[in-house]
Amino acid sequence: MAADMRLPVIRKPVSLIVSTDRRDLVVPGDVITSDTGFMRGHGTYVDEEKLTASVAGEVQRVDKLICVRPLKTRFNGEVGDVVVGRITEVQQKRWKVETNSRLDSVLLLSSVNLPGGELRRRSAEDELTMREYLQEGDLISAEVQSVFSDGALSLHTRSLKYGKLGQGVLVQLSPSLIKRQKSHFHNLPCGASIILGNNGFVWLYPTPGQQEEEAGGFYTSHEPVSLSDREVISRLRNCLLALAAHKVLLFDTSVLYCYESSLQHQVKDVLKPEVMEEIVMLTQQKLLEQEG
Amino acid sequence: MAGLELLSDQGYRIDGRKATELRKVQARMGVFAQADGSAYLEQGNTKALAVVYGPHEMRGSRSRTLHDRAVINCQYSMATFSTAERKRRPHGDRKSTEMSLHLKQTFEAAVMTQLYPRSQIDIYVKILQSDGGNYSVCVNAATLAVIDAGIPMRDYVCACTVGFVDETPLADLCYAEEGGGVSSLALALLPRGGQIALLQMDARLHQDHLETLMEAAMTACKGVSKVLDEVVRQHLQEVSVLTGE
Numbered sequence: 296m297a298a299d300m301r302l303p304v305i306r307k308p309v310s311l312i313v314s315t316d317r318r319d320l321v322v323p324g325d326v327i328t329s330d331t332g333f334m335r336g337h338g339t340y341v342d343e344e345k346l347t348a349s350v351a352g353e354v355q356r357v358d359k360l361i362c363v364r365p366l367k368t369r370f371n372g373e374v375g376d377v378v379v380g381r382i383t384e385v386q387q388k389r390w391k392v393e394t395n396s397r398l399d400s401v402l403l404l405s406s407v408n409l410p411g412g413e414l415r416r417r418s419a420e421d422e423l424t425m426r427e428y429l430q431e432g433d434l435i436s437a438e439v440q441s442v443f444s445d446g447a448l449s450l451h452t453r454s455l456k457y458g459k460l461g462q463g464v465l466v467q468l469s470p471s472l473i474k475r476q477k478s479h480f481h482n483l484p485c486g487a488s489i490i491l492g493n494n495g496f497v498w499l500y501p502t503p504g505q506q507e508e509e510a511g512g513f514y515t516s517h518e519p520v521s522l523s524d525r526e527v528i529s530r531l532r533n534c535l536l537a538l539a540a541h542k543v544l545l546f547d548t549s550v551l552y553c554y555e556s557s558l559q560h561q562v563k564d565v566l567k568p569e570v571m572e573e574i575v576m577l578t579q580q581k582l583l584e585q586e587g
Numbered sequence: 588m589a590g591l592e593l594l595s596d597q598g599y600r601i602d603g604r605k606a607t608e609l610r611k612v613q614a615r616m617g618v619f620a621q622a623d624g625s626a627y628l629e630q631g632n633t634k635a636l637a638v639v640y641g642p643h644e645m646r647g648s649r650s651r652t653l654h655d656r657a658v659i660n661c662q663y664s665m666a667t668f669s670t671a672e673r674k675r676r677p678h679g680d681r682k683s684t685e686m687s688l689h690l691k692q693t694f695e696a697a698v699m700t701q702l703y704p705r706s707q708i709d710i711y712v713k714i715l716q717s718d719g720g721n722y723s724v725c726v727n728a729a730t731l732a733v734i735d736a737g738i739p740m741r742d743y744v745c746a747c748t749v750g751f752v753d754e755t756p757l758a759d760l761c762y763a764e765e766g767g768g769v770s771s772l773a774l775a776l777l778p779r780g781g782q783i784a785l786l787q788m789d790a791r792l793h794q795d796h797l798e799t800l801m802e803a804a805m806t807a808c809k810g811v812s813k814v815l816d817e818v819v820r821q822h823l824q825e826v827s828v829l830t831g832e
Contacts, residue, residue, distance in 0.1 A: 365737030
């Protein structure tokens with residue numbers, strides 16, 4: 296087997312070339328303002344009547360409200376966010392879901408579509424057979440329905456696009472890299488589909504042939520996936536990792552451009568640092584051209 | 588006392604530093620992709636790696652859950668190859684357990700745990716090479732890791748050990764000095780406000796000298812904080828250029 300070896304080299308990230316001095320960056324303990332007319336937002340606290348930063352990041356000001364947004368955090372869910380998560384626990388009337396959030400999210404039995412139609416009543420039997428629908432370790436896609444007072448999220452899968460995930464690849468990235476968009480479900484023209492969860496979990500799966508309507512999102516196909524589809528998915532996964540390594544925002548266009556730029560390399564080569572650099576550079580160029 | 592001369596007549600220490608001089612501090616943030624926050628810090632020849640996970644749902648015993656704030660869970664360990672004599676077990680012995688507790692206390696004072704009720708924050712620190720001042724290096728490394736994880740803190744926590752020799756306080760002791768029968772003191776400080784997060788001394792010292800020793804420790808901590816500040820700002824600058832538009 297051929298092994299690939301390299302010596303340690305200092306690599307500058309691609310976009311560091313345009314280095315500018317930023318004034319709005321603060322570190323914990325920095326006084327943002329000693330003016331008392333401002334409101335205290337996330338990432339700040341008041342110390343001796345001075346508004347002080349408690350995290351390292353950039354200051355955001357909306358009218359009188361001052362927040363500091365850290366560069367990297369766990370997922371802070373908002374209502375309507377699309378998430379991909381893993382079931383960690385089956386409890387009475389609810390599932391616990393790990394979504395890279397501060398606390399495990401909750402999926403109530405009453406907020407899923409059970410097989411047999413929208414208006415079905417949830418009986419005691421349903422509670423007993425919960426594990427048949429979703430068990431520990433299953434992956435699901437869902438939407439944030441509400442946020443509890445302690446910050447935990449309540450999810451729902453009351454749409455046919457949400458539900459249990461079948462065959463595919465999960466890529467775990469930082470939530471701050473996902474661009475908020477109208478739709479987070481995409482059927483990419485390269486032959487695979489992608490769910491860009493707002494929580495940084497990205498799900499890559501073969502584009503389903505026809506949408507089965509009656510399944511209610513609990514039954515997953517176990518048909519073998521063709522080699523070509525698997526290759527496309529692996530390439531997409533490596534592209535995502537490359538984009539994440541260079542901190543490029545992820546949305547359908549950037550992923551697709553990166554995929555196109557990577558086509559001249561073998562799938563496994565995409566993970567090599569110099570190849571990563573090259574394709575990310577190409578992707579950024581294409582994105583800039585498209586912007587105009 | 589041992590035959591070693593810790594402070595020469597010219598005012599130099601065994602490794603050639605002045606009495607108040609710190610060792611060279613080098614650090615890097617965000618060394619691991621999988622963890623929420625991570626940092627690597629070298630202070631002279633002492634090297635430490637800190638990793639932070641959280642805040643996340645309580646794992647293990649649910650009974651430790653606090654309903655008004657987050658639980659901080661620290662684990663201190665030393666690599667088996669970190670000392671001159673190979674260690675048998677990397678963690679779990681008395682000394683490491685005590686150190687873990689000290690770290691926990693230090694970070695409970697600095698991290699704003701009340702923002703994350705019912706969650707848990709894990710801080711794991713590993714000494715890769717030990718050359719004195721293990722506690723302080725761990726605190727400094729863990730501070731950077733906590734900042735990297737985006738967890739709110741009141742301020743940096745900076746720590747430093749100081750010793751007292753020939754009526755002179757020595758800042759940032761190395762292993763040879765720590766072993767030389769010096770009465771030493773470890774101090775963790777929130778430098779901007781000047782609040783003390785942890786103060787530890789288990790040697791004899793005359794009461795009159797405590798004040799000067801504390802003063803020296805605080806100056807040393809502030810020196811460390813300047814270096815850490817530079818590291819954090821540098822890191823911020825680099826990452827924000829990438830993500831910013």
